[in-house]
Amino acid sequence: MKKKIVAYLLCMAMGVSLLPMPVIQAADNGTVVYEEDKDTEKDTETETESKTETETEAPSELATPVKIAIKGLEVNNKFSEVNVKLEENLEKDAKIKSVIWKHGKNNMTDGTIEAHKNYEVKIVVQAADNKVFKDEQVELSIGEGESVQPIYPDTVELSDENHRLTLTYTYDQDEEAYNQEVAKLKFVIDEAEKIEEKGNDYYTKESWNEFGKALNAARKLSTDSEETTIENIQEAINDLTDAEKNLVHPHKYSVKEWEWGENNESATLHLYCDECGIDDLAVSATVTKQIDQEATCTEVGKATYTASVTVNGKNYTDIIENVEIPPIAHDNTTLYKWEYATDQEITEDTRWVPFDKNAKWSKSLADSITKVRCSQVNHCNACGNEDVIETKEATKVSGREPDCVNAGLYKYEVTFGEGENTVNSDIEVIIEATGQHTIKETKAEAATCTRDGNKEYYTCNVCGKIFEDKNGTKEIKDKNSLILKATGHHIVVDVKKQPTKKAEGELVKHCRDCDDVTQTLALPKKEITIYIGAKANTKSVQKAAEKVVTTYNTEDYTIEYAKAKNAKTYEKYFSLKNAQKSGNLKSTLTINSKKLSQVKLGTIPLKVTVAGKTYTTKLKVKIAKPEAKTFKVTRKAITVGGIKGVRYDLKYNYKGATKVKIRVKNASGLNEKFDRDMTNPKSDSKKCYLNIKDSDLKQFGGKYKFQVVVYYGKNVSEMLTVEK
Structure with a gap:
């Protein structure tokens, strides 16, 4: 049954593929627009030629403006009868891709053009593959023969790298204005019909007949007719309105x-x-x-x-x-009037002295003022009447005191009202300069190693003059006479931190008097390790070279063999020749050197002199673990005798090595296989493999951890672990 259903679906798909495809789906709201059928064979040839031409030359520009004619756009015609065409000399280089008509949000593809409605059309023009539009210039026309009229598109836009030109145009029939007049006519008719319901008992026969004629004419006017104009509707409204106004009541x-x-x-x-x-x-x-x-x-x-x-x-x-x-309200302006008092106790008899923002007080007056207040006043600009709304004591919010040269400034502030209705008012008063020096004492200070000292003296903060006395009467003309010269440093050398196997020590040169540090030197770790075969620039623990100290300066450091008699042995794989200049400790052998198998690497005792003091350190030379990329393990699933398992193939080649030792962590049962077939420095594809049952591998979590060390004579590398 399933096979029959599949066969049926395949037949339907083939049938659909054979249908002609003149219809495409437009981008806007699923509107259907129509294109001409394509000659598939001819189009294929054209596309091939176009591709060849495109590869050799850029698309050429079409002449502008692009001319588009709209024919058949008339009331009562169907939109499908409206013809949108390009000018003849452009049809070979471009074509109308799509035409979409809308009324508001509604698509009008199968609709009829109605009177007094506005329609929008969206036209997409597609250039040939080897053509592009030069710019957005378009000439649009409507009508045929002698009735052709130029129109202007609402928008023009280029896209698809100037291969596509999209324009919109609104066919405007004054829809909004027309509908407004129709609504007015309906309202006037409804109001007239209310009068009609009362009858003609209250009006003269002649005025009533004229009213009836105007009402009937308004009712008969067809607002749906294409021949009805806004002027026709307005005329009917005016006639009916005038007839209603002219109704005459016969009573006395x-x-x-x-x-x-x-x-x-x-x-x-x-x-x-x-x-x-x-x-x-x-x-x-x-x-x-x-x-x-x-x-x-x-x-x-x-x-x-x-x-x-x-x-x-x-x-x-x-x-x-x-x-x-009634009298009009006062033309009030809110004013703020400020006053001060000098009485120690404020009473009803206290004299309040008014002042404004231009006030200037002497320092003695400012010091005698005990209270400042502000009154919020409604002042009528017309009659001059003043009403005090509220009086509050002001607060001094800031103040700059006057000095011997500069005036001071006091600022007072007050807040009226509560909550959101609060109003702040403030005023600033100038306090006149006093003419008296403002003295600052500078106490005597002894000289130090690096800083000069001074004798006691007094300075005016305002004018900057220097005096011997605090009253500012004995001026000092020469400021240098107050200086006590610095004594200079007395340098000593101390070990601040002793070195360990893992960390450097620290030696400092400092002043015995002020403890100012003039120089800090690093002391070498007691053990330093370098690795043959490690990368030169690496953040790994295994480094090809290490410095005696992190910061090395040939003026402060010297490096020697602690045991000079063994220098010949050390120099088989290490040399101090360059280390003395740079502080770098590096083996003279490489991982592929044959000499590596002919020597026995060991620990080299070094003697490092720092600022005249001697320290010893042990330099250990080791062989770095092989790089992971040098030991390749491939794994594939196998089935042998119906048993599923995994085959591991090992591939490596360690030049200059004498032996390789391979193990799988926690799988000692494989040691015999490794020691028999996989000890040569270069792998043999016929021997260097393992066939492992899935059940055995499962005990190791489905993966083996291969451990590899490489022998260079008596020297053994660090261990490489590869999990697979």
């Missing part, structure tokens, strides 16, 4: 009473008919106000109110005179 009215509204801002005329008995016809009147006397912030004003209305061609008027206008 007399005034019953005038009813004035609050503050005389409105008035209503109440009428009654002498003939038919209607006893209360209420009509709203138009009220005008005449100011006879302007009101001020201290005096009332006078006004006259006149109400007037016309009913059935007769004018009615009512007048109220000498209406009082």
